[in-house]
Amino acid sequence: MDATTRGRLRAMALGLLGSAPAADRSVRAAERALASYGPGPRARRGPGPVPDPGPPPEAVLARICLDRLRAREARRPDPWDPWADAPDAAPGLTPAERLVLVLHDLHGVPYETLAPVLDRAPAAVRQIGARARARVRGAEEMPVPDxxxxxxxxxxxxxxxxxxxxxxxxxxxxxxxxxxxxxxxxxxxxxxxxxxxxxxxxxxxxxxxxxxxxxxxxxxxxxxxxxxxxxxxxxxxxxxxxxxxxxxxxxxxxxxxxx
Structure with a gap:
């Protein structure tokens, strides 16, 4: 992995996880996963067809960070309170919503790249992003429940x-x-x-x-x-x-x- 790609992935991981050590660990995990695909110093060797190039680096990192976001959410002692009185309370994004908001909106990762990570169709990932944006803008702009x-x-x-x-x-x-x-x-x-x-x-x-x-x-x-x-x-x-x-x-x- 070249320095430009590594720096881009680190910026994504930092936006998702909010911690430099966690971001660095995630990038290293992504590098290890990517090394098992395609040509490279640690690629699979032997005769036969060209090795599978594997998924895009952004997708590999997204899956790693999604797992860590889900594990973090499960350990939280206090969940997001949807009726918090504080006007500046952070919106309660689910891990999937945060993933789409950060990677697509801030880093331009296509919905098509995120779809396999979330096991969703690209159109459904687009809807997740719309929901996340509505939460960030404020509860008053969320769809009114029926x-x-x-x-x-x-x-x-x-x-x-x-x-x-x-x-x-x-x-x-x-x-x-x-x-x-x-x-x-x-x-x-x-x-x-x-x-x-x-x-x-x-x-x-x-x-x-x-x-x-x-x-x-x-x-x-x-x-x-x-x-x-x-x-x-x-x-x-x-x-x-x-x-x-x-x-x-x-x-x-x-x-x-x-x-």
Missing amino acids: PVRLRAALDAVLTAARAGDTAALLALLDPAAVLRADRSAVRGGVRPAHGAPAVARVLAARAAAARPILVDGAPALVADADPDALYVFTAPAGPITSIDVLADPPHLARHALTT
């Missing part, structure tokens, strides 16, 4: 969870869906999850013992087994993209709950 449609989605979640139908839960979730849990929710057994299959497994195990509730007038779920745990869903323009499980008293105290 309470009727959201309530129908939550009823479908309850039906599928009570039937143990993981396939039906998967159909309700965005492939890049994320489930976040605050400290009290984690102590109650809820674990953060990334990607539709992992989120569906959490819902299958937890949402069966839940019932509908309104949180500040918006449809949500409350767990009957732990009445202080709220499951708040975000579905701005179709499938469910995120679920925040809130159980910390300071979080709960902010909101009006009605049945």
Whole structure:
């Protein structure tokens, strides 16, 4: 890898991870992965066809950073609070949203390059980018949720969870869906999850013992087994993209709950 490519990848990793040591580790990991493809001092040797050139360096780095962003999100003691009172609260980008916003918007990586990393079609990656931009601009510019449609989605979640139908839960979730849990929710057994299959497994195990509730007038779920745990869903323009499980008293105290 030449110095120009290395510098470009480091700038991308730094924008994604926000830490110089983490960026350097990610670039070194990308170099090791790229060395197994195509011509080079550490390329595969032997007769036969020309070695596979492999994916673009940006795609290799993107996959490494995405895994690290997801691991970091899972370890966070405090999730993004969608109702934070502070006006300068950082927008709650999912790892996929952050990846698209930083790599496409700031570094010009094409949607087509990011699509295999996120296991999405380029058009779907474009939608992820639009959602991320809306979060950064401010909640007032986010698509207004449709309470009727959201309530129908939550009823479908309850039906599928009570039937143990993981396939039906998967159909309700965005492939890049994320489930976040605050400290009290984690102590109650809820674990953060990334990607539709992992989120569906959490819902299958937890949402069966839940019932509908309104949180500040918006449809949500409350767990009957732990009445202080709220499951708040975000579905701005179709499938469910995120679920925040809130159980910390300071979080709960902010909101009006009605049945």
